[in-house]
Amino acid sequence: MSSKVMNMVQSLNSTMDLRMSQDDSIILLGEDIGKDGGVFRVTDGLLDKYGEERVVDTPLVELGIVGMAIGMASSGLKPIAEIQFQDFIYTAMDQIINQMAKLRYRTAGLITAPLVLRTPYGGGIRGGLYHSQSGETYFAHTAGLVVMTPSNPYDAKGMLSSAIDSPDPVIFLEPKKLYRASKAEVPEEDYKIPVGKASLVHEGDDVTIITYGSMVPLVSRAVSNNSVSADVIDLRTLVPLDINAITESVRKTGRVVVVHEAPRTLGMGAEISALISERMIEYLYAPILRVTGPDTPFPYRLEEYYVPNEKRIMAAVQKVLEFR
Amino acid sequence: MSSKVMNMVQSLNSTMDLRMSQDDSIILLGEDIGKDGGVFRVTDGLLDKYGEERVVDTPLVELGIVGMAIGMASSGLKPIAEIQFQDFIYTAMDQIINQMAKLRYRTAGLITAPLVLRTPYGGGIRGGLYHSQSGETYFAHTAGLVVMTPSNPYDAKGMLSSAIDSPDPVIFLEPKKLYRASKAEVPEEDYKIPVGKASLVHEGDDVTIITYGSMVPLVSRAVSNNSVSADVIDLRTLVPLDINAITESVRKTGRVVVVHEAPRTLGMGAEISALISERMIEYLYAPILRVTGPDTPFPYRLEEYYVPNEKRIMAAVQKVLEFR
Amino acid sequence: MVEELNEQAQREKYVRGFGAMVLSRTLDRKLITAQRQGRVGFYTPSTGQEATQVGASMALSKEDIIYEYYRDVALMIHRGVPIEVMLDQVFGNSSDLAKGRQMPSHFVARNYNFMSIQSPVATNLPLAVGAAYAIKYRKKGNIVFATFGEGSSSTPDFHAAMNMAAVFNLPIVFMCENNGWAISTPVEKQTKTEIWKKADAYGMRGVKVDGNDFIETYKVTAEAVEQARAGNGPTLIEAVSYRMGPHSTSDDTSKYRTDEVQEGSEKDPIEVAANTLKEMGFINDNVVSRIKEESVRIVEQKFDEREKIPAPDPETMFHDVLAELTWNLEEQMREIL
Amino acid sequence: MVEELNEQAQREKYVRGFGAMVLSRTLDRKLITAQRQGRVGFYTPSTGQEATQVGASMALSKEDIIYEYYRDVALMIHRGVPIEVMLDQVFGNSSDLAKGRQMPSHFVARNYNFMSIQSPVATNLPLAVGAAYAIKYRKKGNIVFATFGEGSSSTPDFHAAMNMAAVFNLPIVFMCENNGWAISTPVEKQTKTEIWKKADAYGMRGVKVDGNDFIETYKVTAEAVEQARAGNGPTLIEAVSYRMGPHSTSDDTSKYRTDEVQEGSEKDPIEVAANTLKEMGFINDNVVSRIKEESVRIVEQKFDEREKIPAPDPETMFHDVLAELTWNLEEQMREIL
């Protein structure tokens, strides 16, 4: 079994390449995904290999991209649609909430929409208000969607491949900050990281830090740099949540910090906190703290103050560790 | 000071009538709000009084309604726009998230969008998937919006009047289940219920039940019928939350139940629970429980199983009361 | 082009079409009455649009995929969807194909290639385009037929779908059922042009037809279908009729219009069709009476039969959110039931 | 109709227009270079569209309200927005009117009635329609001018805005700056018609103009403005030019096109304008050189000056979410700073 060192862009690209070579029902569609290879180059080279019928440059209309992908999926194709930046997905929100998420339910499974909707999200490129948003709450709150976000090149491949096989529509959020930030060995053949399985990226006894996507490397670094004995859980799938991974760790540590980039109010941290305090409050020694983006739009020049950093993470960790 | 017995539809209607008669910058716009008076009759009679220029029947395009209202507001008018059912608001979601909520921030206050976006939400009319949704999370998670929902005819007037005066864009969610369900004395002259102020609709010592909108009468009834000594907090404004009202009560009772109709995952209950457990976990005697709609789309025939009822509320209350 | 038929086959085809119109109308009448009696929750009648829908349906094959809207009762009936299937949906009973999940008038019938109805108007159209893309990609030879009201031409989804269908040159026919009204909003307040002309903006063929004339509608649709099947791209058809009934059982037309068309009047498409077929010698008054009586008999019988079917098992509420029941739904099920 | 001017006034008007084009181009060059040097974060040049933008601007009055898009640098400069204001935005420094909150190229200049720029394309257009409604309602006499690219004609917001502007017969002029490309997508893949023809679908006047010819663009815009001011409704203008530069500083055009137009070539609108004005005897080579040198001097000087201005105070990040700072933001501010 051979493998290659890749960054996340390459890993995602090679996954689509591999799966497309095996299955002609897979169709890519989106803005500038053809010759341009996508503005982040995630589909680079695929047009040349698979042609215009399978790598479809669309007109500039996200709701058309999502709507078409739903119709394709209901007709037996396996679309992987790209939204250029997650910030622009709201123009397709009705298609996502009222069609993509509800088709299976409203037809009792007679008609379904197993598609993958990929989109880069979060900060990291100084994109300001409209090229930096982390909107996972909008999707995770919408019953009928699977929501995934990888944190490294290895997971990216196994998760995207599982997303492609999912019978459910998947929102696949790609942390653009990590597209080229880290490299890892990625096997060349197909493998799966199952939907709904978190990963314990660091083990310890004193505190559980729950995070995902772009924040995972940051949290791991913070924990290592400061020799904290922490369980660091990379959720990987936000819906359905891996409640067992959370439960097991929290019962062990009794102290919890949740870290994400999205704004605090009704961010994933809220749900995780609520789940913990309704199911295992008797195990808690300290308040559940959230280290998150503030409840403001995402600023351009002051980006570094917006996104959680090691200092803020450690402040919260200290606070829960010292709480009595 | 004279008053009249009104239901919520009449109260909202009379508020707009009163304010429009005093201020010609107030313009109503929406689908079928003119001759038809809106499908729930909330704008009934206003076309005859104020004419087609001020009570504007629009083409069938929600993003146009919201977008136009933003432009009007930035140009000094005071639009009150209606979305016929909250379920259809997602077709305008980009206008709401990326324009309405962010205009003040992105211009540092040079340009603002002080408009009111009214829309009926929730169950109660056997509307199934697409005429019953409670989407408050989508708005409350979006920084830059005020979110309000009245629970009775008296509040409806004072809150709508405050919303009209707000310098911020307001999402005004009207519980359609209560439109005609209850009547109350409503003063004829203008009065305000301030943005951001909750109301303690029932006082007690043993448990705090936090709720809003359509669930308030149900919770009040449950508490009275079962002689529970409970604080019942009607939030009224979801953003900005009245954290003081919550804190004061929870410190007293140490036991909390949140009740809403929206699906559980990332519903308002998640945020309220997280706020409490991060700020005052040491006051808690029991888990914070959530009585909510399940994480499914809203079903037609089985509506009564979807919406929280007295039995479910009391089960949660018993559970937190008995917890040790 | 319409298929060449001998007189006998033509007679059968047209009389069957007429029968579907009458049956649809009969179902409308029954359900509106039943709603007033509290036996049915809601309904959106097809009354006034039967000729449009049946004419269109006559041009379609079994394999064609339909992305329909809530008012397409006559279309479904003509295509052969059993009355039982429709009534079960309206009642939302345990026999309903969609387990009673949707409001009445939100039909699905996958066996007949009806791809199910959502409420947000015109949002079926981008899906229809995707389905047409799949047909073209797989070189299947069938086409997609997608319907919507004239009010819905103002929506984002209409614009997206029309443009994409044209850009990708897909095998799809769009039919705008222009019944003059979008709830209380007349077409003149909706837009300043005729709907069929909007096709120009997408480089698509647009055509207008008298939707009260089922034979004309059949011919025009057949032409568009042929064009699509031949790989020559989409057409937008505007079929002009009139919404004779209320928007839905919740609607009160007296608030906003006075130009009502009465059932049985010369503008009623069923009268128009009856007269045409009489002139062609295909039917006479006796046949018409028999068809109407038979329709009433069927509808009454099926209504009573389907009304008795109980509600779905409450557990079903939790199914089909995702393919598998997740842990949170399992817990919520236990909590609620 | 364009205003009647004596030769002297005309000369001044046209030469001033030319000066704005050159200054805009100079700013583009500087900012693209500065971005490569890491001194600026991002930028979307107006290069190739200067004649379109300046021509349009010449037809507008101070009171007119502009809902512009990210590429309208020459439009802003011609309208008098100081280079400082634009550079402060690009740097996002503490002098920036919007406190450094937006990416470069997302300008606002309320004093000049520029209503600020969002990224999701064409979503300014419904707002523009609302502003036009306010003008009509208040009988103010000014108009709204709204711009977008040809790729943006595929969006929901374009469709909504065009239809509403026509239905309400509003004082607004839409200008589509067709530069041939939407990032890597050529206009032929965007839609199967010419953009100006889409006006028909809304019952609106549509007109096409050579956007490389600033005088023609001025005249065509002036006519549309006059129509709007007179209460005779909206116009859609398609101004055809070419995006000579990359989409933005993040873009690599070699991936997708080979038909580049070079600066200084005969298709460069600034060359076109220079030649026209020379033929009219309004300028000569010396004047052109002087204007270009002066532009470089101004841009260099202002750039160095504004680059030195520090970032905004971190506290400002928490302001202007709502009118008042809420308790949660106060807490988060303490936590973060």
Ligand SMILES: Cc1ncc(C[n+]2csc(CCOP(=O)(O)OP(=O)(O)O)c2C)c(N)n1
């Ligand atoms: C996006 C959206 N907005 C609003 C509604 C509410 N609504 C239901 S039907 C309707 C009018 C539709 O008119 P038209 O398209 O002409 O179809 P018709 O009902 O006349 O057949 C409206 C406004 C909706 N269903 N979807």
Ligand SMILES: Cc1ncc(C[n+]2csc(CCOP(=O)(O)OP(=O)(O)O)c2C)c(N)n1
């Ligand atoms: C709704 C939305 N989708 C996608 C994008 C990403 N994007 C930015 S500019 C652009 C192309 C716009 O092309 P056009 O409208 O022709 O304007 P131009 O840049 O050529 O001036 C795209 C796809 C966006 N900004 N907004």
Ligand SMILES: [Mg+2]
């Ligand atoms: Mg209609």
Ligand SMILES: [Mg+2]
């Ligand atoms: Mg362009």
